Amino acid sequence: MNLLLSGGISITSEIDFSQFFCWNKDCTDYGIKNQGNIVLKERYGKNNHALLKCKTCKKCFSETKGTIFFELNTPDEEVLRTISMLPEKGSIRGVARATGHGKDTICRWLEIAGTHAEEVTTYFLKNLNLKKVEVDEIWSYIKKAKKCD
Amino acid sequence: MTEEDSEEYGDVYSLTAIKSDSRLFLFHHEGKRSTEDAIELFNGVEKMRNASSPIPVFTSDDWDAFEEGLINVYGKVELPQYKGIGRRPLPKLVPLDDLKYVKVLKKKVKNYVVETVQRIIFGDPEEIFGMLGTDSDSYIGTSYAERINLTIRTSLARFIRKGMNFSKTKRMHQKAIDLFQAWYNFIKPHKSLRLKIDSGNRKWFQRTPAMAEGITDHIWSLKELLTFRVPVQ
Numbered sequence: 001m002n003l004l005l006s007g008g009i010s011i012t013s014e015i016d017f018s019q020f021f022c023w024n025k026d027c028t029d030y031g032i033k034n035q036g037n038i039v040l041k042e043r044y045g046k047n048n049h050a051l052l053k054c055k056t057c058k059k060c061f062s063e064t065k066g067t068i069f070f071e072l073n074t075p076d077e078e079v080l081r082t083i084s085m086l087p088e089k090g091s092i093r094g095v096a097r098a099t100g101h102g103k104d105t106i107c108r109w110l111e112i113a114g115t116h117a118e119e120v121t122t123y124f125l126k127n128l129n130l131k132k133v134e135v136d137e138i139w140s141y142i143k144k145a146k147k148c149d
Numbered sequence: 150m151t152e153e154d155s156e157e158y159g160d161v162y163s164l165t166a167i168k169s170d171s172r173l174f175l176f177h178h179e180g181k182r183s184t185e186d187a188i189e190l191f192n193g194v195e196k197m198r199n200a201s202s203p204i205p206v207f208t209s210d211d212w213d214a215f216e217e218g219l220i221n222v223y224g225k226v227e228l229p230q231y232k233g234i235g236r237r238p239l240p241k242l243v244p245l246d247d248l249k250y251v252k253v254l255k256k257k258v259k260n261y262v263v264e265t266v267q268r269i270i271f272g273d274p275e276e277i278f279g280m281l282g283t284d285s286d287s288y289i290g291t292s293y294a295e296r297i298n299l300t301i302r303t304s305l306a307r308f309i310r311k312g313m314n315f316s317k318t319k320r321m322h323q324k325a326i327d328l329f330q331a332w333y334n335f336i337k338p339h340k341s342l343r344l345k346i347d348s349g350n351r352k353w354f355q356r357t358p359a360m361a362e363g364i365t366d367h368i369w370s371l372k373e374l375l376t377f378r379v380p381v382q
Contacts, residue, residue, distance in 0.1 A: 031381030066378035091306040091314040114324030117331035130205035136294035
């Protein structure tokens, strides 16, 4: 019992509560950080993810909510190592052979990561002081390299 | 091409827009080479612009859809004056007064570029050259946009010519470029943006395009990008 308790305390102290906010839209603290309303409720799952609780609205949410690791069972390092090969000229089948994950799995992770990356881009790239903008086009094709009329 | 093929099969042109002083990859759009696609691109760039700052100087290569797209986005409808004879003139789209657009024409002989000509389409020539100055910043061209196209081709397996890694669906094609865009802006240090410093053993201070723009203050890791919780607006 003592061991468990000390283990629990050490895990609790590892979490940085300042980066989380409540995800419940009806809560008064929705989307606001550093309100002191987030506490640890319990650990769950194979990867020991933390289940956090908002004291204001009494609703629970996962620590991976809002990241790409939400609802994934594979360890985080494994996912990151796989995704990091894709923008370095890695083909889907090549990455599948190198890491040992399935093709469909990698495509699913790429879709999640692309959607998340697009959200981050639209959040940061606004109110810019544009002075010179260059536009150009780059050719590629889908399935067949001929005009489709 | 047969009739059973899906509509999205065939050639796809990704239109890219880049901010040339900080090398920030602003926007991309996948489509065919039509005016509607150019309008989508310029609308995306217009959303990122600070409303109080002036309209930027646009540069492109010789392709008419860009010019028509620009008039549609940064233009106004004007009625030409009636001269007293004949039919009344139809209303016409004219560019705004502070819109500046330069086209770069390349003359080629046997696939080698012999000469480049900068042709000013919209805007006052003296104003454009006066605003840009006479130093190295005054360069007008599409070199930076073409350089990022090379980076896309060498970074993503989908863009390799004459290979088997081409995209099979348009949806995954867009997602791959979305991931590349964030990776290029936040993670990959840009060689031409580095600063010379004299602190101990380090000679160079590496920067990413987002650092040059002033959005972040350090080079991000992939984990930092993918676990960033986007704040609610």
